[in-house]
Amino acid sequence: MKPEEVLRLAVHGNTHYAWVAAAKLAEKGHTVSLYLPDQDSPEAFDPSREAGLPQLLAAQQAAGRLRLIRGAAGQADLHLLANDYSEHSLREAILPLLQPGGGDQCVLVLTQLAVGALQRLSAGLGAAGAGERVLFGALPLFIREGSALADFEHPELLVLGAEEPALVARAEVCMRPFMAQARKVMVVPLATAELIKFGINAMLATRISFMNEMAALSEKLGVDIEQVREGMAADSRVGSDYLQAGCGFGGPSFASDLMTFARTMHEELDTVGLIDAVLAINDSQREILFRKIWRFFRGELTGRTVAIWGAAFKPGTASVSNSVVHALLRALWAQGCRTRVYDPEAGEALRKVYPEEALLELADTAAAAAEQADAIALVTAWPEFSVVDFAAMAPRMRAAVMFDGRNALDSATLAGQGFRYFGIGRGEAI
Secondary structure (H helix, E strand, O other), X not given: OOHHHOOEEEEEOOOHHHHHHHHHHHHOOOEEEEEEOOOOOOOOOOHHHOOOHHHHHHHHHHOOOEEEEEOOOOOOOEEEEOOOOOHHHHHHHHHHHOOOOOOOEEEEEOOOOOXXXXXXXXXXXXXXXXXXXXXXXXXXXXXXXXXXXXXXHOOOEEEEEEOOHHHHHHHHHHHHHHHOOOOEEEEEOHHHHHHHHHHHHHXXXXXXXXXXXXXXXXXXXXXXXXXXXXXXXXXXXXXXXXXXXXXXXXXXXXXXXXXXXXXXXXXXXOOOOHHHHHHHHHHHHOOHHHHHHHHHOOOOOOOOEEEEEOOOOOOOOOOOOOOOHHHHHHHHHHOOOEEEEEOOOOHHHHHHHOOOOOOEEEOOOHHHHHOOOOEEEEOOOOHHHHHOOHHHHHHHOOOOEEEEOOOOOOHHHHHHOOOEEEOOOOEOOO
16 A cells, blocks of 8 residues: 555454454554453454464464453544444544544444434534544445455445535545455445345345245145245246245344444334334244244253253354354243254354253264254254264154254255255245
């Protein structure tokens, strides 16, 4: 980078967005200070959860481009705020940045607030003391845990919401290397950027919930939802992304963003909208594995053992934040059912959530989890679950029964290896 393109950046937060942004911006040559809270909250992000991130952080610290600081923020050319803020807490985070004589402060907010919140904050803060202002911008990040470094480096869409020319210019210097890699770059007004992010999340969630409704209908009609999905995906107007039926979506930010969007719709339109139905379908879908297990055993779950394959909210991450596994575990425990869980990465995180639960056991392998179990419930579609030796596993179980919450396995193959198979809109109906 040219000397005039090197910025002093202050990244604020202990979230996935904060750690990834700090590491990638430092890698591009900026001088980055990552300001962490004095004490970690239970929701603090552990960089080891993201493949390659600890190594990148260490390299940037060794190069002198990245500092980790606990304490008050210093001066910076651009502040990037990446905590999980409410409108009030964001205002409280910004006020200390306004120092007399410090000039205008350029701020990009990476996390999602309700549409219009940043405009209200900008108007409410106004001038501070000797004319200092906060120039607000929104930089909604479209990064996924497990592939965040690649997503940040090569974004499909890079949206900058900003209206002050000085902030736009500084943000473009900050993000220029990534803009060069993006398929689409948009510089739009603040509220437009916020609504783009909400709209994308809502559309993806709508496709998932629609397919789950289709799966429920398919099961009633004796139709395999996978064949329906293949047919729909073959139409270029529909495509294949986010068309997989399953036991519901989760994750640390996706569902909360949708809830925020739903509240915005209620406040602005004074009506119950499509997104409410999407969320209601997903809430019901998160319980579908338990309902199938309950019906199969006719409500007699006390003393049984269910092996649970997968606890992370998606493959490729060790996070169980807002994972659908929680609804299943709690429902089974309420019936006195023992659970033996195997996840290749998220076992430790799950134990931290339930440190004293007597009905929870962690297994070292998928086969160990299934040993003498009454059934298997597949919650997270880790690739290794599709290459298990099911023929060898079946006789070692009390009952060879698979409840596939992600339609990750082939029902005919499992049937040939001694298993009864219950998927989401495929396999046996129950």
